Amino acid sequence: MDRQFLTDFELIILLAILRVGDSAYGVSIANEIEQTGGRTVLLAAIYTALDRLEGNALVTSSYGDPTPERGGRAKRFFKVTPKGLKAVKDTQRSFVSLWSGIPQLKGGTA
């Protein structure tokens, strides 16, 4: 059986990258998570998860040009790979399956 495991945080990051689009880098990902998820995140934690996702070929990264407002450091842009997209879809499907058939959750939108 093909198995792919995502942590909840990895799933949130993948979704944030997909929402941000081509300009997804550390700050924009963090802002997206904070704005849509209502939770503050540690930038280092995002990079730890991104490194793990890249190691599993779920995202790819590339460097932009250095900019003065970043102390002369380049941005690292991230994109979700087809494998990453499949993992997101599979996770969504699994969650939907888990969600269905629970009497306590019927009739509400949480």
Add this chain to the structure above:
Amino acid sequence: MTPHTPPRLAAMLVRLAAGGNDALVGDLEEQFRSGRSRRWYWSQAARMMLRRPIRDPRVQIVAAIPALLVLGISLGWWGTSRIAVPVLLGLTFTSWKLWRLHRTSLVLLYAISVALVLPEWMVGTTLLMTDGDRLFWAIARVLAGYGVVGVLMIPFLILRLDRSGPLAEPPISLSLGR
């Protein structure tokens, strides 16, 4: 220092903890320059120091100095005191946690402990102990050594296991790809 420059010490900690991840350092600086507070920047730096694995050998050396000092003081204390019960309790707890977290590290811990403590124990028991106490305190001293070295190693293990070990965020165990 201008308001748009990150606090110097915190910036140093960030660079240290980032371990060469310039994109992360740049992200934090960009955030700070765009209006984040000094408190926010310090918070990020402190949490990075606690969270991220330490790969830089220089950091390991700096972190090892206080550990070695404590170890030296502990060895000296064992030579003059017979109160080992608290340390034994620490040993039990440490071993239990390590067994659950990372068994390879537990084996490594005990190997190092034996190497460090056994010579001191042999000299101490030979010179200081009476016949009646010899067996009990011989065992107690070795086990106490395990406990103290284990406590000293816990911060290193936490930092090292943070990224990919059992301290990393647990996966959602869903069966996918059906």
